[in-house]
Amino acid sequence: MYLTYNYKLYSRCDRNKYLHRDIDAFAGVYNHFIALHKRYYRMFGKYPSKFRLMRHLSKLKKTTRFARWCLLPSQALQNVIERIDFGYQKFFAKDNKRPPTFRSRFRYLSYTLKQAGYKFLDSNKVRIGKRVFRYHKSRDFDAETVKTATIIRDRVGDLWLCVVAKAEGIKQDIAKTGKTAGFDFGLKTYLTASDNTQIQSPLFFSRNSRKVKAANRNLSCKQKGSNNRQRARKDLARVYRRVACQRKEYHWWLAHQLCKQYDILCFEKLNIKAMKQLWGRKVSDLGFSDFLDILKHVAQKTGKKVVQLNQWLPTSKTCSACGTVKDDLELRERTFRCGCGFVIARDLNAAINIHRWGHPPMEEAT
Numbered sequence: 001m002y003l004t005y006n007y008k009l010y011s012r013c014d015r016n017k018y019l020h021r022d023i024d025a026f027a028g029v030y031n032h033f034i035a036l037h038k039r040y041y042r043m044f045g046k047y048p049s050k051f052r053l054m055r056h057l058s059k060l061k062k063t064t065r066f067a068r069w070c071l072l073p074s075q076a077l078q079n080v081i082e083r084i085d086f087g088y089q090k091f092f093a094k095d096n097k098r099p100p101t102f103r104s105r106f107r108y109l110s111y112t113l114k115q116a117g118y119k120f121l122d123s124n125k126v127r128i129g130k131r132v133f134r135y136h137k138s139r140d141f142d143a144e145t146v147k148t149a150t151i152i153r154d155r156v157g158d159l160w161l162c163v164v165a166k167a168e169g170i171k172q173d174i175a176k177t178g179k180t181a182g183f184d185f186g187l188k189t190y191l192t193a194s195d196n197t198q199i200q201s202p203l204f205f206s207r208n209s210r211k212v213k214a215a216n217r218n219l220s221c222k223q224k225g226s227n228n229r230q231r232a233r234k235d236l237a238r239v240y241r242r243v244a245c246q247r248k249e250y251h252w253w254l255a256h257q258l259c260k261q262y263d264i265l266c267f268e269k270l271n272i273k274a275m276k277q278l279w280g281r282k283v284s285d286l287g288f289s290d291f292l293d294i295l296k297h298v299a300q301k302t303g304k305k306v307v308q309l310n311q312w313l314p315t316s317k318t319c320s321a322c323g324t325v326k327d328d329l330e331l332r333e334r335t336f337r338c339g340c341g342f343v344i345a346r347d348l349n350a351a352i353n354i355h356r357w358g359h360p361p362m363e364e365a366t
Contacts, residue, residue, distance in 0.1 A: 002167065003141075004163070005141050005162070005165060006160055006161070006162050008135060009158075009159040009160065010134045010135065010136070011159075015132075019128070020157075022072065023108065023151065024108075025068070025069075026080055026108065027107075028105075029077060030080050033057075035102075037084065037088075047088060049085075050082060050085040053085075076111045076112060076117065079111070079112045084100050110153065112149070114148050117149075120146070123137070124136065124137035128149075141163060142166060145166035146164065147164040155234075155237035155240070156234050157234060174302045178263060179262045179263060180264040180265075181195055181351075182267075182353070183265065184315070184350040184354060185268070186347050189347060192347035192348055192351045193351055194351040194354070201250075201286050202246075204247045206282075208243050211239050212243075215239050218236075219235075219236050247285075248290070252294055252298075255297075255299075259295075259299055260302075262304070263304055264307060265304070265306050265307070266307045266355050266358025266359055267292065267308050267358075268313070268315055269308050269309065269311040272288065292306075292308075315350040315357075316329065316349065317329045318349075319336070319338040319342055319349070320344065320349050320356070321344075322342065326338065333346065334346050
């Protein structure tokens, strides 16, 4: 099993400018092959394979015009072609609405080193190319099992080192509690458990909305192309980064709390993209998809289990007492009233059904 470790490079290092320069150079390589893809399709009506483009890359590096590409890591150059090919594959599979397109050097933010181009030294130092950089080493990892190392530049301009290394002995079994529960996701109440436990979300973006508005107003007042506008843009990016970090930290904390309390956690798959079109920013502020990814990782790490049900199951429309499906239930009805006389909160009713279908009792399972 491999894990990704994120470390921030020292900001006051004068050598960071060379990493910024390399990222800008890889942006030029990316745009060149995007143009090559489009030109090839216009001429032949099909897309070139990544292996054909890699052979073409080797020929371009021998020319005078693209001789500067020889200064860049060869495997990182190949990874640029792999990224483009991966984007087209997702477009053909209809996972993305649009194919890969051109990016400015401000929007191209990373490059990946595979087996060569880097070496981890003692303490918190890493050699990238011919230069040594220092990073904030908050966690240890096995340097001998490193698979890839990615240099990422965020919107603020800070540089991060993302290391994919093999994780050994990370499983930390927590004492079994014997408890299982189903959880229903909601906009007003973040999670409603089948045992009537309600978990509220802090809504970090809403709490920081004043800071976001102030930073946006400050940015709009600056002249385009000026240094003051660049500083204002970075201030706005810092606010957004702070909100994202707060939300992510809360998700990690909540995932650990749920795994300590329950052995099996049942959830319903949701169409988050459709929910964003209906309710917009609040769904993004809750970050339910990111929370589920974190919860699955923590559950695997602690020996717990996460079960996800089909999104088309009528969890909200089915009576948890008699099993009758109420097809005319509207979204605005927050209280479920069944013909059998059973009255219950809509979210709690859905959570009970999710728990029952995701982890049925032994007598029902047999």
